[in-house]
Amino acid sequence: MDKKYLKEETNVKELIAPYLKNWKYFVGSGILMFILAVLYIKSTPPVYKAQTSVLIKDAKKMSVASGDIGVLQSLGGLSGMGTNSIENEVGVFQSKAIVEDVLREHNFQTPVYAKQTFYNLELYGVTNPYIIHIIQEKEDAELPQKPIFIKSKGEGIILSSDEWKDEIKTSFNKTTILPFATIMIGKNPMYKAPKKVNLTEVFFSYNNFDNTVNDFQEALAVDLLDKDGTIISLSVDFENKSKAKDFLNGLVRQYNVYAINDKNIESKKTKDFIDRRIALISNELGDVETQKEGYKASNNIVDLPTEAKINLQLKEQSKAQILELGTQLELNKILQNTLNKKGKGDVLPINIGLESEAAAKSIQDYNTLVLQRNKYLENATPDNPLVKDVNQQIEEMKSSLSQSLQKNITTLELAKRKVESQLGGSEHMIGKIPTQEKLFRSIERQQQIKENLYLLLLQKREEAAISMEITAEKARVIDKAFVFKKPVAPKKLMILGVFLLIGGLIPFSWIYLRSILQSTIVKRTDITKLTGLPVIAEIPKLTSKDNTLVSFNDVSPMAEAFRIFVTNLRFLLPGKESPYTIMVTSSVKGEGKTFISTNLSIILASSRDKVLVVGADVRNPQLQRYNPSMKSAKGLTEFLSEDVLDVNEIIHPSGYNENCDFIYSGSIPPNPTDLLQNGRLDELLTAVKAKNKYKYIVLDTAPLLLVTDSFLIADKSDAIVYVTRSEVSEKSYMEFLNHSVEDNKLKNVGIVLNGIKESNFGYGNKHGYGYHAEEKKWWHKFF
Structure with a gap:
């Protein structure tokens, strides 16, 4: 299996292990919070959502009227309050003025309650036995924080509060002065006692009117259902269903009242304004019409377009006449010239277009x-009497024709000059038309504007008058106020979830904070995170039933732990011939080094190897407590101070195992360090080793962090067992140990974690030590 995977799996287990180990806290906290959640739900009165929706009839999304005369059209009263924005209407519903009127109408300022087992039930409408009127509020008076209880008997009433020293006695429909206001309490004629309601304790609460209005304004939600529409939704969340519906219906009703009043005021002002404008426009229109009449008279104008048309026609006719007269004039002149140049035998041209029939x-x-004549000349001479007669006639005819043509020429010239004069007059009249038309149109335009405005104002005056008589509601109710059956609060599932979450967070936070703030070593991983030295044993914590020393053929978890300890210790010992010197030490007092030394020696001796335990902690001897009868026995101190010269005099049988002997510490010397440095300890170890009797020499030494004694002995050891104790040894001790190893003060060190709880074992914590460990129940395997 991948080592990386094993490491990650171990880390995950390590993270969740503290929480699994303390599963009982989670269960207990969860049960407690579940009970609290149920109590909270039961003690919270249900809150219901009431809703109504209305259509604002004349609300417009546009901010100005359209059309050429939109501004004046907005003066009409038929469009209610005129042009308005639907967003403004949302604000009107939430206005203080409307809410105030609704509160006064329904007397919402002094709600009445009946005290129940878990919560206070509001009595409203027919379920409220009292009607409380606020006659006058006292300014700057302190508002009551406690309820005012009401007790009635007959016509008498007793008012009491925890804030008052004495009760106040009064009667129905009587003015009563309270510390905060003057009130009057009356009986509700519509009262019907509610079923299954405890009416033993009935009270009312009081808040000043402004605060009550603010509370209702905050409770009211006004929303536009569609940004492009004019439907508004009103909703509130109240404990009492009837109260919620009455409030919403009252809002809509008051809104319509305000809208109608505003519309009538506006219509009245509009009508007055229109009347003033009509009088003014009427005078201006008369002035314009007089100006138009005078202009026509001074310019001899009846109908300017018709006269312009006539002048144009006259101009064209004159041009045609001039052309025709000119043509006839030229024809007559041509004939006259031809007549004068032709001989007696030449004929004149005919049918050339002369209009004169005589000519x-x-x-x-x-x-x-x-x-x-020409025919006569064919058969006769010019002197022929017939020819002469004809010639005479021709001359006479020629003279007469010449005079006739000259007369025509004179007549045509006169006629042409006359028509040309008429053409000049027509052109002059036509030239004056643009100027006349411009001035006339200006006058006529003013007249039309005044007339249109005058007619419009007359129409608007009629509309305003009609609007004042119309009282149509501005807000049409789409859905009358209704209450949802399911309460919106308390939200039971959410509350249960939150309480259970808190129930889990409390132990989780406690465990997490404890782990963060934990300054002591608890389990194996706490050591491995702080040092690279091997942990060679985990010794379980003793219970009151356990023996402090292992015995022969002992199969207890502690004995098994020491056997594993011995096995790991043998891997730590150098590969040389015995005897082996093992130093057992710790950081401070109380970590169990003497307990470890003694039991280690017993386990080592169980394999028939001879073991000698030396009580080298001469400052605080502890080895004697396992054999109280040897407290006064001579020991290491006496040998080091040369009070005893033979080592055999201070070696005593352990009394627990025939293969295990003890050298007790002896008396406490005044100069321990000097004794350990005088060379006698080396002589003792040399003498013991020379016997070849002992395979293991276990030195039970002083704590390293407190005194330097153990450092003086460390170089004489083949292996050092460094004892730490779960939930006792500080993590900072590992830093001291690391520095000691780095400075070569300690070598070949193995760490023993003593007093560890079973749940904190690095290995086998779910199974225990040994084949004879008590088998756990199946559910314990999960924790």
């Missing part, structure tokens, strides 16, 4: 005479 007839007669 045309004369030309035709002239040509007839010329043709007749």
